[in-house]
Amino acid sequence: MTTELTSTEASAIIPGPATPYQGDIARYWNAEARPVNLRLGDVDGLYHHHYGIGAVDHASLGTPEDSEYEKKLIAELHRLESAQAEVLLDHLGTVTPADTLVDAGCGRGGSSVMAHQRFGCHVRGVTLSSTQAEFGNRRARELGIADHVSAQVCNMLDTPFEKGSVTASWNNESSMYVDLDDLMAEHSRFLKVGGRYVTITGCWNPKYGQPSKWVSQINAHFECNIHSRREYLKAMADNRLVPQAVIDLTPDTLPYWELRATSSLVTGIEEAFIESYKDGSFQYVLIAADRV
């Protein structure tokens, strides 16, 4: 028989944050309720905390004078965010319904749901935020897929997944909150040999020199710590994760940002993304790696 835990029972078995920083990040995401995320998620019930890629369908938007324009703009931004998750899933390799995937830093669970809908597999999400985990588990119940998709409050650097038990795993815009060597070591531990790891992330470009003022602004805005492209490749190489594809998605994400900057849902961080992508100091990349 399965019974739900009371919050007192749950807090007795869920350890506190591993560091004071992780406590801050848990609080940040527990309190987060930005319309740019909730109103986009309301379009079709897939709630994302990542950005979009692909060309804007200007024909579908009509003109700003149109009374439905704002609604269409929100739907278009959401379409581009879901397109980003589809591209991540395209790089997970062969996944069968018997497989288990891990969504590390799963947010409200949009990517987890999409992975289950595409592959029929099990997806285990981890997040520091109890509000996000509850939200994701509620959505999974509403969709009737709670037996396949679940989220739990857990540090992605110290997960309960058994060694070699996971077919594929990913970080969708969640790796800038952790030490990369610790992160790649944990994915490497729970992935099967021959399994696949994918990250989509913003990283600073070593060709620029050091993190630009825009990168510093993004770090301050989200309380995160953006790594360089070089650090990703080094941490993977040191942890038996061999890149199979490194794709610069920067040109593909700029249209999303330029459209978002015109909307009523702006949050103030749009300029930093647009300017850093344009001056070359910051890049939006996908890295897919084989666990060897």
Ligand SMILES: C[S@@+](CC[C@H](N)C(=O)[O-])C[C@H]1O[C@@H](n2cnc3c(N)ncnc32)[C@H](O)[C@@H]1O
């Ligand atoms: C920007 S959101 C991305 C959410 C999701 N991947 C998506 O694409 O919608 C960052 C997520 O990383 C999670 N996170 C940050 N540090 C973490 C850690 N140490 N362990 C687990 N989750 C973490 C946060 O709780 C949050 O859910």
Ligand SMILES: CC(C)=CCC/C(C)=C/COP(=O)(O)OP(=O)(O)O
């Ligand atoms: C690419 C980088 C550096 C990402 C930082 C992590 C992050 C906060 C992603 C988007 O979350 P969100 O969807 O909650 O943000 P917003 O409210 O801006 O849409």
Ligand SMILES: [Mg+2]
């Ligand atoms: Mg968002």
